[in-house]
Amino acid sequence: RKEVEQDPGPFNVPEGATVAFNCTYSNSASQSFFWYRQDCRKEPKLLMSVYSSGNEDGRFTAQLNRASQYISLLIRDSKLSDSATYLCAVNRGSARQLTFGSGTQLTVLP
Amino acid sequence: SQTIHQWPATLVQPVGSPLSLECTVEGTSNPNLYWYRQAAGRGLQLLFYSVGIGQISSEVPQNLSASRPQDRQFILSSKKLLLSDSGFYLCAWSENSGNQPQHFGDGTRLSIL
Numbered sequence: 001r002k003e004v005e006q007d008p009g010p011f012n013v014p015e016g017a018t019v020a021f022n023c024t025y026s027n028s029a030s031q032s033f034f035w036y037r038q039d040c041r042k043e044p045k046l047l048m049s050v051y052s053s054g055n056e057d058g059r060f061t062a063q064l065n066r067a068s069q070y071i072s073l074l075i076r077d078s079k080l081s082d083s084a085t086y087l088c089a090v091n092r093g094s095a096r097q098l099t100f101g102s103g104t105q106l107t108v109l110p
Numbered sequence: 111s112q113t114i115h116q117w118p119a120t121l122v123q124p125v126g127s128p129l130s131l132e133c134t135v136e137g138t139s140n141p142n143l144y145w146y147r148q149a150a151g152r153g154l155q156l157l158f159y160s161v162g163i164g165q166i167s168s169e170v171p172q173n174l175s176a177s178r179p180q181d182r183q184f185i186l187s188s189k190k191l192l193l194s195d196s197g198f199y200l201c202a203w204s205e206n207s208g209n210q211p212q213h214f215g216d217g218t219r220l221s222i223l
Binding site: 031032034041042043044045046049087089091096097098099100101102103 | 142144152153154156159169198200204205206209210211212213214215216217219
């Protein structure tokens with residue numbers, strides 16, 4: 001089993017739709033969880049951290065389910081500009097190493 | 111605020127040539143530093159990380175090496191490049207305490223001919 005797994009997609013959704021991504025992780029000792037956004041041929045950029053209590057930033061909501069070992073990202077009212085690859089990242093080790101999922105590709109259609 | 115600089119942005123090198131990619135961070139002290147490679151259409155592979163000057167940990171055996179000669183400088187090198195070294199190389203930094211995220215440089219797109 002991979003340390004971090006994501007559905008690669010692609011997810012093709014119309015503007016205004018709500019879309020959700022899940023990311024499962026295998027290390028039950030993981031403490032830090034993040035979602036990154038990566039545009040084509042660009043570097044990943046931090047979208048949001050994922051806290052135990054869940055957190056929301058505008059149209060984006062991230063949640064953590066420790067019992068089932070997954071994190072989720074919900075995007076409401078999708079915009080064309082949301083089209084990108086979304087990477088989840090989970091920490092491991094004492095040097096803050098992160099293991100990244102392979103990413104989920106989202107395309108928002110007009 | 112903290113910034114990370116990585117150069118060059120693109121590089122085309124012949125097989126067997128040496129490589130040196132440089133990354134510097136500003137606005138923070140004693141950061142953790144990381145080198146990743148991302149092959150086309152693939153995920154991020156951690157190559158090296160460093161928790162301090164001169165301290166390098168390698169994640170995978172390979173044709174590359176890393177060095178950290180100064181607190182905020184991280185260098186990725188190779189003596190002889192292979193075709194399989196092609197890819198998108200990303201430097202990242204994080205704070206060295208707490209559950210902090212990593213922040214990436216703009217990346218170097220390396221093509222080996």
